[in-house]
Amino acid sequence: MKKANIIVDPSKCRICLQCQIFCSLLHEGEANPSKANLTIEKGAITFLETCRENCSFCADYCAYQALKPK
Numbered sequence: 064m065k066k067a068n069i070i071v072d073p074s075k076c077r078i079c080l081q082c083q084i085f086c087s088l089l090h091e092g093e094a095n096p097s098k099a100n101l102t103i104e105k106g107a108i109t110f111l112e113t114c115r116e117n118c119s120f121c122a123d124y125c126a127y128q129a130l131k132p133k
């Protein structure tokens with residue numbers, strides 16, 4: 064699993080998918096959760112190998128503090 068520079072607390076995740084939407088919009092030019100560099104499942108948030116260095120954009124858009132920049 065890729066280690067992002069983000070503090071993760073899956074227990075706070077509401078599966079709103081805003082993190083995936085903004086990640087894919089910024090990095091892939093398309094608001095498409097399936098193209099995001101992280102996966103969201105109940106009880107698990109996983110950063111993929113394609114996750115960018117020095118990025119915490121998704122954490123900026125998590126309204127529930129499940130993702131927070133370090």
Ligand code: SF4
Pocket residue numbers: 067085086087090099100101110113114115118119120121122
């Ligand atoms: S850290 Fe950046 S590249 Fe990685 S999942 Fe978040 S927005 Fe996407």
Ligand code: SF4
Pocket residue numbers: 075076077078079080081082083103108124125126127128129130
């Ligand atoms: S933005 Fe936060 S609450 Fe919403 S799916 Fe992503 S990690 Fe979960």
